[in-house]
Amino acid sequence: MKKLQMKMHHKKMMIGYIFIAPWLVGMIIFFAYNLFRSAQFSLNHVDLAVAERFELNYVGMDNFNFAFREHATFLRVLTESITETLIAVPLIIFFSLFVAMLINRKFALRGFVRAIFFLPVIMASPAINSALDGAARAIAGGVTSMAPDMAGAAAGINTMALLVMLTDFGLPLQVANYIADAIAQLFIIIRASGVQIIIFLAALQSVPSSMYEVAKIEGATAYETFWKVTFPLVSPLVLTNVVYTIIDGFSRTEVVELAHETAFFRMNFGLSAAMSLSSSLAISVVLVVIGYFVSKKVFYHV
Amino acid sequence: MFKGVRVKNNTAKMANTLRELGLSLGRGIILAGIMFVILTPLISIISDAFMDEVDVFNPLIFLIPETFTLENFRMAFTHLNYVSTLGTTMGLALSAMVLQVLACSLTGYGFARFDFPGKNVLFGVVILSIVVPVQSYMVSLFTQFRFFGAFGWETNLLNTFGPVLIMSSLGMGLRSGLFIYIFRQFFKGLPKDLEEAALIDGAGWLRTYVSIMLPNAASAIITVSVFSFVWQYNDTFFASMFMQQLNLMPVRLVSLPGFLQHGVSIGSSAFVTLVVSAAVLLAIAPVIILYFGIQRFFMEGVERSGIVG
Numbered sequence: 001m002k003k004l005q006m007k008m009h010h011k012k013m014m015i016g017y018i019f020i021a022p023w024l025v026g027m028i029i030f031f032a033y034n035l036f037r038s039a040q041f042s043l044n045h046v047d048l049a050v051a052e053r054f055e056l057n058y059v060g061m062d063n064f065n066f067a068f069r070e071h072a073t074f075l076r077v078l079t080e081s082i083t084e085t086l087i088a089v090p091l092i093i094f095f096s097l098f099v100a101m102l103i104n105r106k107f108a109l110r111g112f113v114r115a116i117f118f119l120p121v122i123m124a125s126p127a128i129n130s131a132l133d134g135a136a137r138a139i140a141g142g143v144t145s146m147a148p149d150m151a152g153a154a155a156g157i158n159t160m161a162l163l164v165m166l167t168d169f170g171l172p173l174q175v176a177n178y179i180a181d182a183i184a185q186l187f188i189i190i191r192a193s194g195v196q197i198i199i200f201l202a203a204l205q206s207v208p209s210s211m212y213e214v215a216k217i218e219g220a221t222a223y224e225t226f227w228k229v230t231f232p233l234v235s236p237l238v239l240t241n242v243v244y245t246i247i248d249g250f251s252r253t254e255v256v257e258l259a260h261e262t263a264f265f266r267m268n269f270g271l272s273a274a275m276s277l278s279s280s281l282a283i284s285v286v287l288v289v290i291g292y293f294v295s296k297k298v299f300y301h302v
Numbered sequence: 303m304f305k306g307v308r309v310k311n312n313t314a315k316m317a318n319t320l321r322e323l324g325l326s327l328g329r330g331i332i333l334a335g336i337m338f339v340i341l342t343p344l345i346s347i348i349s350d351a352f353m354d355e356v357d358v359f360n361p362l363i364f365l366i367p368e369t370f371t372l373e374n375f376r377m378a379f380t381h382l383n384y385v386s387t388l389g390t391t392m393g394l395a396l397s398a399m400v401l402q403v404l405a406c407s408l409t410g411y412g413f414a415r416f417d418f419p420g421k422n423v424l425f426g427v428v429i430l431s432i433v434v435p436v437q438s439y440m441v442s443l444f445t446q447f448r449f450f451g452a453f454g455w456e457t458n459l460l461n462t463f464g465p466v467l468i469m470s471s472l473g474m475g476l477r478s479g480l481f482i483y484i485f486r487q488f489f490k491g492l493p494k495d496l497e498e499a500a501l502i503d504g505a506g507w508l509r510t511y512v513s514i515m516l517p518n519a520a521s522a523i524i525t526v527s528v529f530s531f532v533w534q535y536n537d538t539f540f541a542s543m544f545m546q547q548l549n550l551m552p553v554r555l556v557s558l559p560g561f562l563q564h565g566v567s568i569g570s571s572a573f574v575t576l577v578v579s580a581a582v583l584l585a586i587a588p589v590i591i592l593y594f595g596i597q598r599f600f601m602e603g604v605e606r607s608g609i610v611g
Contacts, residue, residue: 015507016416020424023409023482026472031431034439034446041441054445099336102329111597115590116337119344121529122589125536127552128582132347134559135578190339195529199484202525206491236487243432244480251435260437269441276438284433291429300490 041273048267063274071271074258078279081253082286085246088189089290091182092245093238096193100200101230114201120194192249196241203237204230232299239294246287255279350579351375358572378581381561382554388588391551394463395534401470402478402530403523409473410485411511415497425486432479436539444543465544466534476533476540481526488522489515528596532589551585 017024042063044056067074103114162183166176182189207230215225250256259279263272345365354369378384413425436443450459459465469475473482496518500510516523538552546553558581562574 012416013418016412016418016421019412019416019511020409022405022471023412023428023473023478024424026405026469026474027427027431030443030446030469030472030474031427031434034442035434037442038439054441102333105329107326107329111594113333113337114597115594116340118593119340119590122532122536122586122593123344125538125552125586127536127538127555128585130538131555131558131578131582134556135575187339190336198525198528202521206488206521233491236491240484240487243429243483247432247480250433256435256437263441273438276435280434280438284430287429287433 038273039277041270042277044270046269046273048269054269059270063270064278066271067274067278074255074275077254077258078282081250081255081279082282084253085249085283086286087178087181088185088192088249089242089245091185091189092193092196093241095189096196096241097200097234097238099193100197100204101226103197104201104204117197118194120191121198124191124194192245195248196245199237199241199244200234203234207233235298236300239291239298242294243287243291246283246290250283347579347582350576351583353576355572355576358576374576374580375584377562377577378558378584381558381577382551382581382584383549384584387549387551387554390549391535392588394466394545394550395531397463398466398470398475398534399527399530401467402473402475402481403527405471405473405475406478406481406526407485407516407519407523408511409482410487411489411515413482413486414489415494428479428482431474432477432483440539440543447544459544461545461547463545463548466540476530476537481530484526485519485522488519492518524596528593531592535589555581555585 040056041054043058043060045059045062047055047057099117103110103117107113163176163180166179167173169176171179211229211233212225215229220228255275256279259272259276262268262275349365349367351374352370352372353363353367354371354373356369357363357367360368409428413421413428447459447465449456450464451457459468466475470478492515497510497514500514501507505513536552538556541548541550541553542556559574559578562577
């Protein structure tokens, strides 16, 4: 019997490998190999030689030293990018769960409303932004009907009054500041939550309605139902969304741009590789720490 | 006494309806506010797309054009080479989508339900592949496809669908890591009883996966498909790196303002904004239409999932 169990166990293990085999192959060829090359670049001075091949000259840690000690902006941009990303995470998570719950109910025009909430996902295309930017640059003169920059419009909210009100209310300055900032960023947060809203919507829809019925029969209030039924059942996707928000936010920050610019405008591939490796490492550490704490709270069906 | 009870009942009912009404009103106001923020830029794009150049310089006109015209659309249609560009882009995005869903759901399932040595390390690598931006190793990726092959055999896969299709089918496509993650979370959330029943009934693992797990993952599959399609359709990064010479919508769209300004030098510079606005609408229209079509299945996915805790 025991032997049979061992055999079953072994077989199940092998099947696990078979399921992930395609990914494993792709990961080795495209990810591990190129990451290795990138690490190699970061330790070398890279020159573009004939026929699109590279010439490497070993320089040790010079690129890293330069990035962290001598580069005018790298270290500042890196820390700013990470803090910016982290500040937005709780706001985006709460906002998107809130919206997902709002549009998960049945109401008139639901399909239409949901389609509108999907728009930021489509409109966040770099192609569209760059085309509109290019067009705006072409008419840098007195035209009134230019697409207004929403970040600029957001600055129109008077956050100072709000800040004063909140501190008068007795909130500590840091908390008041955070709330005021959040409101000033409302436009950006709404734009950045498209994907998270859809992920939460999918999660909410897979909550079996029988659970809500039970909660109702047992006399749970809406508040209790949310914390005891809805939230635990969507919590695996909270983790997904936290991870996605951090990564998506980070991939749009300046530090990624800086590395890209260093490689393709300054042609300094070695320095660029050093920059992207160290920033990736930094954000990975942040992710692991946050992921660890969030995943402790996640509830899985057993 | 009987009457009193009924009156009480009526007031309770009234209060309930009032509360319901208030709640849905509040919800409506919040939703309308958020939708306004989302729609503002789109509205100005739509208004520009239908506007004649004359209107642009008329300070009395705000949003609603006086001389309504379709000329911008005609221009955008021609210069985007719309029909063929749309066909190519759709072909690429749809095939990449199918491959990504297949590869990522398999991998996600493998990570969710099996224990094998090195699983945690490998899943860490999945996370790492989401975290490390492709930009950081794009140079070496580019050379990999420029000289694609092994053991002395080499071919140039640039300007074909090759790079995207190969990477998608091996779970390394655009944001594949995220999709693997979504599937893994989703499969982990499904109760184990479902597949145990199938296994006891004698279905093999692959069979269980195809006929039990996949149908139950409908909502995850649709979510991933929608994202995969939209991102691939909009992607400029792979498009400009690997497929510059193919007729792809994002590439055409990015080069349109410059082209209009220097290649088609008619009219004033406002003309560029108007045509680009029309082009943006033309580019996103198919995605929006598709989304409306798919939404029905979004709903169905739920009802069919039949997960009973």
